[in-house]
Amino acid sequence: MTHKLATLSFDDGTWTDIRFAKSLREMKIPATFYLPSEYLDMFHYQMRPSEIRKVYAGFEVGSHSRWHSHPDDFRKTLEVASKDGEWDIRYAREYLQEFFGREVRCHSYPFGVVRWRPNFPSLAEAVETQGFDFARMMMRSRQEVERPIDRYRMKITAELPVDFDDIGEHEAVHLVGHSFRLVKQNEEASVFELIKDMKRNGFEFMTNHDFFTETWANHE
Numbered sequence: 284m285t286h287k288l289a290t291l292s293f294d295d296g297t298w299t300d301i302r303f304a305k306s307l308r309e310m311k312i313p314a315t316f317y318l319p320s321e322y323l324d325m326f327h328y329q330m331r332p333s334e335i336r337k338v339y340a341g342f343e344v345g346s347h348s349r350w351h352s353h354p355d356d357f358r359k360t361l362e363v364a365s366k367d368g369e370w371d372i373r374y375a376r377e378y379l380q381e382f383f384g385r386e387v388r389c390h391s392y393p394f395g396v397v398r399w400r401p402n403f404p405s406l407a408e409a410v411e412t413q414g415f416d417f418a419r420m421m422m423r424s425r426q427e428v429e430r431p432i433d434r435y436r437m438k439i440t441a442e443l444p445v446d447f448d449d450i451g452e453h454e455a456v457h458l459v460g461h462s463f464r465l466v467k468q469n470e471e472a473s474v475f476e477l478i479k480d481m482k483r484n485g486f487e488f489m490t491n492h493d494f495f496t497e498t499w500a501n502h503e
C-alpha cells in the first residue's frame with residue numbers, strides 16, 4: 284500500500300448521529316452508518332422520513348439488522364436464527380434500500396456476533412446469500428484490517444475514542460463509533476481532533492465499502 288487508508292463507521296442509528304453526520308459533512312469526511320431498519324421511524328428520531336434521509340445523505344448506509352436483536356432475547360434470537368437464518372438480514376436490507384433509494388452493500392453484526400450459539404446457523408452465510416459484499420464484526424485485529432481473510436468477518440482497528448498514538452503507525456485503520464456513547468462520554472471533539480491528526484499524517488478517509496474493497500485486494 285502506498286498511501287494510508289482510513290474508514291469510520293458508526294453503529295445503531297441513534298439521533299446523536301445527526302451531530303456527527305453534520306460535522307463529517309462539513310469536513311468532507313466519508314463515513315458509513317450502520318442502521319437497524321426498524322429504528323427508522325418517527326418515534327426513534329422524532330423526524331419525518333424525508334428528514335432522516337437528509338441526515339445520511341452523501342454517506343454510505345449499511346445494514347445493522349432489523350431490531351438489533353440481542354442473543355439473550357430468546358424470542359428475537361429465534362426469529363434471527365429461524366430455519367433459513369436469513370429473514371432478518373434480508374428484510375433489513377430490502378427495507379433500507381427502499382427507504383434510502385440506493386443499494387446497501389455492507390452489513391454490521393449487532394454486538395459483533397456472527398453465530399449466536401454453537402448450534403445456530405452462522406449469520407455470515409445469510410449475509411453472503413443475501414448479496415452483501417462485506418460484513419463487519421467488532422473484533423480487533425490490526426493485521427486483519429490491513430490484510431483481511433474473510434469478507435464476511437471483517438475486523439476493526441479500534442473503537443472510538445482512541446488516541447492517535449495508538450493507531451498512527453498503521454497502514455490501514457478502521458475505527459468504529461457509537462455516536463450516543465461518544466456524546467455521553469463528552470468525546471465528540473476528540474473524535475474530530477483525531478480525524479484532523481490522521482489527515483495531517485497522510486490518511487485518506489473513505490466509506491467502509493471502498494475501504495473493504497481496497498484492503499480485500501491484499502487478502503491472499
Ligand SMILES: [Zn+2]
Nearest residue numbers: 294295393394
Ligand atoms: Zn450495534
